[in-house]
Amino acid sequence: MTDPAAPPWLHLISAFLAMEPSDSLVSLARVCGDGSVTERVQRFIWNYCISRAVGKAYTPYLRNFLKKLIVEVESIHGEVLDEIYELYADIITSLKDDQFVEKSMRIRKTITFLFPDGCIDLPSCPKSRKLMVPLQCSLNMLEGDTGCSIWPSSLLLSEFILSFPEIFSNKSCFEVGSGVGLVGICLAHVKASKVTLTDGDHLTLANMRSNLELNQLSTDTSLLESYEDPNVVQCVHLPWESASESELSAFVPEIILGADIMYDRSCFPDLVRILAILLNRRKSDSTSRKESSKGSTLDTKCNTNDLNDLTAVPSKGPVAYIATVIRNIDTFSYFLSLVEQANLSITDLTEAKMPCNLLPYMRSYDRSNMRLFTVSSKA
Numbered sequence: 001m002t003d004p005a006a007p008p009w010l011h012l013i014s015a016f017l018a019m020e021p022s023d024s025l026v027s028l029a030r031v032c033g034d035g036s037v038t039e040r041v042q043r044f045i046w047n048y049c050i051s052r053a054v055g056k057a058y059t060p061y062l063r064n065f066l067k068k069l070i071v072e073v074e075s076i077h078g079e080v081l082d083e084i085y086e087l088y089a090d091i092i093t094s095l096k097d098d099q100f101v102e103k104s105m106r107i108r109k110t111i112t113f114l115f116p117d118g119c120i121d122l123p124s125c126p127k128s129r130k131l132m133v134p135l136q137c138s139l140n141m142l143e144g145d146t147g148c149s150i151w152p153s154s155l156l157l158s159e160f161i162l163s164f165p166e167i168f169s170n171k172s173c174f175e176v177g178s179g180v181g182l183v184g185i186c187l188a189h190v191k192a193s194k195v196t197l198t199d200g201d202h203l204t205l206a207n208m209r210s211n212l213e214l215n216q217l218s219t220d221t222s223l224l225e226s227y228e229d230p231n232v233v234q235c236v237h238l239p240w241e242s243a244s245e246s247e248l249s250a251f252v253p254e255i256i257l258g259a260d261i262m263y264d265r266s267c268f269p270d271l272v273r274i275l276a277i278l279l280n281r282r283k284s285d286s287t288s289r290k291e292s293s294k295g296s297t298l299d300t301k302c303n304t305n306d307l308n309d310l311t312a313v314p315s316k317g318p319v320a321y322i323a324t325v326i327r328n329i330d331t332f333s334y335f336l337s338l339v340e341q342a343n344l345s346i347t348d349l350t351e352a353k354m355p356c357n358l359l360p361y362m363r364s365y366d367r368s369n370m371r372l373f374t375v376s377s378k379a
Contacts, residue, residue, distance in 0.1 A: 002040065007360075008028060008031045010114065010361075011031075011361035012025070012028045012029060012031075012045070012049070012361070015028055015362065016065075017052065017110035017112060017132075018109050018110060018361075018362060019061055019107065019109045020363065020364055021363075021364055022064045022068040023068065024362075025068070025069075029041050029069070029072075036076055037072050042080070045084075046081060050084075057106065057108070062091060063092065066087065067088065106148070107136070107137055108134055108135065108137070108214075109134070110135070111133045111155070111158075111182065112131070113131040113159070114129065114130050114358055114359070115130065115356070115358060116358075118356065119356045119358075122162070122163070122165060123190070124163075131189065134214045135180050135211050136148075136214065137149055137180055149180070150180055153259040153324050153325055153370055154179060154180075154259035154323070155362070156323045156372065157183050157257060157259045157321065157372070159355040161187060162189070163355035164353065168187055168190050170191065171192055171193060171255050172194040172252070172255070173187050173194065173195050173253060173254070173255045174198070174253035174257070175195075175197050175256070175258065176258045176271070177199060178199050178204075178235075179204060180211055181197055181209075181211045182211075183197075184208075184212070184233050185215050188215075188231070188233060196234040196236060197233060197236070200239035200241075205235055205237055212233050217231060217232070217233050218231060220232050240270035241267075241270045248277045249281075251278065251281075252281050254319075255318065255320070256278050256279065256320035256321070256375075258320065258323075259324070260323070260325065261324070262322070262324045262332065265331045265334055272335070275320055275339075276342040276344060276377070278318060278320075279344060279377040280317070280377050281318065317377055318377075320374060320375040322374075322375060323370060323371070323372050344378060345375070345376050345378050346373055347375075348372070350370070350371045350372045
């Protein structure tokens with residue numbers, strides 16, 4: 001039965017909307033066809049996937065996918081649908097390879113979080129059991145437009161938020177290096193009392209605001225801490241190198257978040273300084289933070305080879321959740337040394353708080369090389 005609302009057909013649609021690599025799409029198409037891309041599968045792709053690819057920015061993606069799809073069908077001596085052949089021919093004859101899109105053009109990916117049976121009772125699970133997040137993104141991260149790209153660790157942090165909504169619900173949350181705004185959209189979905197997103201690049205902030213509006217969220221650029229509305233997300237320009245303590249005093253978050261913010265060691269001193277300022281702040285009317293400090297009370301250790309054990313320290317104040325890929329041990333060790341110098345405690349809770357697998361169709365997303373840490377003040 002061809003049911004677009006159920007796996008594996010739902011996975012194929014979700015992968016296409018997320019603009020997964022062509023090889024991944026063809027692999028999912030094979031699953032739908034019990035091992036081969038049949039005419040029925042091609043018809044499904046045409047009706048439920050290709051029909052949604054509207055706009056010039058989709059052209060290079062469609063070109064690559066259609067080419068892979070045609071080669072796959074022909075390799076088993078199958079019949080390619082006339083519509084697919086004709087569309088591919090139109091694409092390759094109407095545009096030159098170097099004229100598909102302008103470098104500054106954005107594409108729209110849709111990240112679909114699919115809630116499995118074991119997660120349907122979560123407050124974050126919609127009735128449809130899927131949360132679709134459209135995002136305007138950069139075409140190519142290598143063009144220097146990194147803030148407008150979806151980084152892998154932001155997917156892990158988003159899954160974590162949706163898997164453990166009780167940690168973030170009714171909490172004031174502050175993200176450093178927010179990029180496309182995916183984490184903030186998930187925070188708003190789980191009803192964080194206040195969501196503040198920051199980035200040091202004005203173009204990234206403009207794109208982030210567009211993404212919030214795409215997801216029916218309003219934006220605010222004021223610095224009023226008292227302003228709390230779960231449907232309004234605060235967007236703030238915050239270059240790490242120039243952010244002062246007085247500037248940061250406008251914010252008193254209960255939870256700080258960051259995804260893939262540990263890739264440039266030259267930025268570490270400023271990043272750790274900002275974390276230390278935010279983590280050492282207290283609200284005079286401090287309320288219980290039992291839920292937000294759950295992770296930092298766990299006696300877990302970092303599983304990365306050749307690193308010192310990271311011992312958890314109970315936190316009565318704010319706590320930071322940081323998701324990252326450890327690309328270089330020496331670079332990460334440098335970050336740990338700065339954290340220690342700042343009198344902060346860091347804990348690896350990757351194994352203890354593994355989120356639900358809400359992106360089963362995303363074969364380019366490998367959680368095995370990502371870590372989730374909490375950082376808190378020792379004071």
